[in-house]
């Protein structure tokens with residue numbers, strides 16, 4: 001199928017649209033409830049998405065060969081499985097079923113978060129599979145779990161992909177991909193030169209964050225030979241005594257507390273000195289007083305050579321091979337070498353959205369939209385497999 005018509009449900013900024021159009025598809029309908037997504041979509045594709053899909057009569061949607069949907073993740077209860085397709089709870093997944101049941105597109109490509117695969121002891125997946133099969137589609141027994149980093153794209157983003165083929169068209173193609181042969185990723189490959197970034201100061205680290213990173217960098221030099229795989233909680237870098245009453249904590253937490261205290265015991269003098277300096281910094285508190293080294297063993301541990309994130313669980317440092325999954329909330333990755341966070345354009349590159357795509361002009365919204373979007377190259381991989389086989 002070289003020319004085909006597709007619809008883009010829960011379209012966001014159009015990750016599916018870019019992928020399918022590049023394979024010969026033309027989009028005949030899109031929907032997203034979010035006004036900012038609608039604007040960006042219209043601006044780029046000259047197609048105005050309709051709003052809330054629950055308010056759209058399926059008969060009003062044009063005929064199409066392929067239905068795409070990165071549907072919002074919602075819980076599916078056991079009751080849903082028992083009641084099957086006729087369950088009136090109106091979760092958004094059932095909007096897909098409602099539309100596909102009426103239009104019977106040849107193929108569907110659905111995407112969701114990784115957790116969907118094991119959610120509710122596997123029941124959620126069973127509900128989805130059951131409903132898709134019930135309306136006439138071949139669906140694999142297990143969903144495909146895939147991440148762009150297997151393709152050499154420097155983003156670790158495991159997602160569930162569900163491929164569906166109308167039963168009268170035959171068996172689903174088998175997807176074979178040896179994840180062990182994944183290509184090497186280079187985190188720096190998606191970076192814009194600093195001198196080509198407008199408003200570079202918006203992305204540069206603030207002095208306060210730099211000083212926190214410098215502090216933790218000094219810490220890594222103290223413990224460099226035994227950089228731990230457990231989180232460092234500065235409040236537990238001390239000798240324990242009865243008053244700490246650590247039995248009150250769950251087992252996993254007690255374990256980390258002992259490890260922190262033991263590490264302190266090995267480097268007492270140096271850590272005392274470091275702590276005195278750290279605690280004199282008014283910003284060294286809460287999540288900033290916690291640290292996770294996840295960059296493995298390196299010759300010279302240096303935070304400024306890693307990719308970092310300020311997370312609610314602490315400052316996390318990783319090897320500069322790939323970025324953690326973009327998310328819709330903040331926590332934008334920091335490139336140590338550049339002393340700045342990723343720009344929206346760089347986030348778009350991580351989703352393989354081309355450079356001529358017009359991003360939302362407000363960074364906060366652009367980051368959110370890109371964190372929600374699907375990786376274009378991964379969609380292409382599955383769409384080629386499914387649609388181009390005939």
Ligand SMILES: C[S@@+](CC[C@H](N)C(=O)[O-])C[C@H]1O[C@@H](n2cnc3c(N)ncnc32)[C@H](O)[C@@H]1O
Pocket residue numbers: 010011012013014015016031032033034037051052053054069070071072092369372373374
């Ligand atoms: C995970 S995002 C999908 C992103 C998209 N695949 C992309 O590449 O950008 C889910 C989208 O569903 C939209 N959404 C949520 N409820 C909706 C509804 N009732 N009708 C239409 N869209 C809805 C959200 O606004 C959000 O943009």
